[in-house]
Amino acid sequence: MPASFEFIEELVCDDRFCKYVLNPDGETVDYWNEFRKNNPDREEEIREARQLVLLLGNENDAEDRDTLNKTEQIWQKIQSDIDRNNDTNPKKGSRNELLFFSLKVAAVFLVMFLISFLVVDIQPGVDEQQIGKTENYFQRVTKYGQKASFYLPDGSYVNLNAGSSLYYYVCNECNTRELILEGEAFFDVKRDTEKPFIVKTNNLSATVLGTSFNIKAYPEEDKTEVALVTGKVSVVGEKATPAVLTPNEMATYQHGGLNTTISGFDIEEITGWKDKILVFEDVSFEELTATLSRWYGVEFIISDSARNIQRFKTRKDYKGKYNNKSLETVLEAIGFSYDFDYEIKDKKVWIR
Amino acid sequence: MMNSSYSGKDDLSIWRDFISGNQSALSFIYFKYAKYLLSYGYKICRDKELVEDKVQDLFVQLWARHDRLGETDSIKFYLFRSLRRKLAESVKVDKLRYAVGLEVIDQFSGPFENQLIEIETRSERKKLVEQLLAHLNDNQRDILHLKYTVGLSNHEIADILCMEHQSVKNAVFRSITKIRKFLEKHQISLSTLTKIG
Structure with a gap:
């Protein structure tokens, strides 16, 4: 120099x-x-x-709300382009086919766009003021049998389990990062002490600054579970007093109850799903079939005679661990334990 | 296996993950850089929709070709160069000019003249920077944006703008001299400016 x-x-x-x-x-x-x-x-x-x-x-406009919104919108388009490229090879299609296909895609988008308004509007348990403007909201939905993982605009990473939906919004001026979850997700939250990361479910909300945790809030279940892996999280059930979790603690909130129960948990049992490991630990037959139908995207049809068998009603001790196994393999094992026969046909599992 | 996050990893390892077909690496790269690509694109091209289309194309193609891409240790450079090339294919190169909003210049020819002003807020600072940039030419603004806002090196900027490396350095040099003269003339102290959050 x-x-x-x-x-x-x-x-x-x-x-x-x-x-x-x-x-x-x-x-x-x-x-x-x-x-x-x-x-x-x-x-x-x-x-x-x-x-x-x-x-x-x-000085730059990269963090402006408009830019962030656009970023999110373009990402949705990129993803649908990628999915489409995976399904079909556009080079093979004629121009007309492509045009027709584009129109179909456009129609699907329009429908999704309209539905997204409906869904946000009827979202139970969340009032409009709490979440601010709906126009900045985005959603990710997984069907049964489908999982997703992605980054949020703030850099946090999400694994979304099957049959779940996550709503989030892009707002740089806001003091918090708020999300609405139905179903199950694992969050690896990017640390930002200025902007708490708040996950709201129908029955509780969990607030963190930077941490990783699992939250399970399927609407068909009567409880919501928050399991903390690292960091710190505070959990507030709708009628319960707030609870603060430290790592390896799990809060279980029985809906409508006044208390949040805190216990330890087995990390693989709670978060194994994101690595395709299906773990059952002392579950009832009902929980078992609910989990399997989400995981594999199937429906269980249980004959009346089977339903009345005592062991299906009372047992709450099923244990099992399946690392990326087919539905048949899992059903063989469970069927052996419960002593039932099954048949899989058209995404339906018949149990006799 | 708990942490699937890429934050803190260097470009080379994220890029390797990406070319091996990991879609979360694509998503990470996208959310890290897309907003900067857009805000830069808007500055150099008036057709906003075109900019957005090109950013979309860029990432879709990146993914479609991921298994045929070579290594890079500067993802940022790679993306900015690609975006600029894509825009240059669609509009005439001389139309890619780094614009400053005209109304900003008009609005601020007054207050900055010959008086000591206090710059206390973010928006005041933003306006000051716009005013500083307004005193430079398109090319100088373009270079300063790529250099300080995006954080590219002089060599990378030369490559992107198809200029000689020495010309980039000269342009930066002249811009800084101009900016320092402006600040001095208006008695604007830098130490208070950079303290604003």
Whole structure:
């Protein structure tokens, strides 16, 4: 770095100096610390150069709400393009077929767009004021037999289990990051102490700053579970006093109850689903079939004679672990334990 | 296996994950850079919809070709260069000019003249930067954006803008001299400016 009256310009122009100010790594910091130690008379100029870089680097519209909204909208389009490319090879289609296909896609989008308004409007347990403007809301929905994982705009990572929906919104000026969950999801939350990350379900809300946790809130179940893996989370059930969890603790809120029960949990049992491991630990036959129908996207049809058998009604001790196994394999094992025969036909499981 | 997050990983390993077909790497790359690509695109091209279409194309094609892509240790550079090329294919190159809103310049020819002003808020600072940029030409603004807002190196900028490396450096040099003169003339102190959150 030659000494000159234009030293500030030299610095502001220098790649390594910009990196030092904007996006430093160990090597850059070492270099400039050494430089400053050897050139104490340059401190004033270094300070001014640094401020210039910060001033020019600070201003951009990338975090504006409009830009973030657009980012989200374009992502939905990219995903549908990718899904379409996976299904069909566009090069094979004639122009007409492509046009027809585009129209179909457009129609599907229109329907989805209209439905999204309906869904947000009728979303139970959440009032309009709480969630702010609906127009900035986005949703991710998984069908039975389908899971999804994706990043949220704030950099948090979500695994969404089968038969679940997650609503979130893009709002840079808001003081919180709020989401609405129906079903089950595992969150790896990007730390931002200024903006708490709040997951609302029908019956409770969980607030965190930066952590990873699992939340299970299927509407057909009579309880909601929040299991904390790392960090800290506070849980408020609709009628219960708030509870704060520390790692490896799980809160179970029985809907309508006044208490939240805190217990330990088995990490694989609770979060195994995101790694395709299906774990049952002391579950009833009812819970078993509910989980299986979500996981594999099937419907269970249980004959009356089977339904009346005592062991189906009273047993609550089924244990099992299946690592990425087919429905047949799982049913063989469960059928052996409960002593039943089954038949799979058209996404339906008949139990006799 | 608990943490599927890419934050904190370097570009090279995220990119490798991506070219091996990991869709969450694509999603991470998208959400990290798309907003910067859009805000840059809007600045250099007046047709907003075109910018949005090109960003969409860029990522769809990136995914379609992921198994044929080479390695890169600067995803950012790769994306900005691709976007600029895509835009240049659709409009005449000389139409890609880094614009500053005209109303901003008109609005602020007054207050900054010959008086010591206090810049205390974010929006005031934003207006000041716009005013500073208004004193530069399109090319200088373009370079400063890529250099400080995006964080690219002089060599990368030269490649993207099809310029000589030395010309990029000269342009930065001249811009900074102009900006410093402006600040000095209006007695604007940088130390208070950069403290605003």
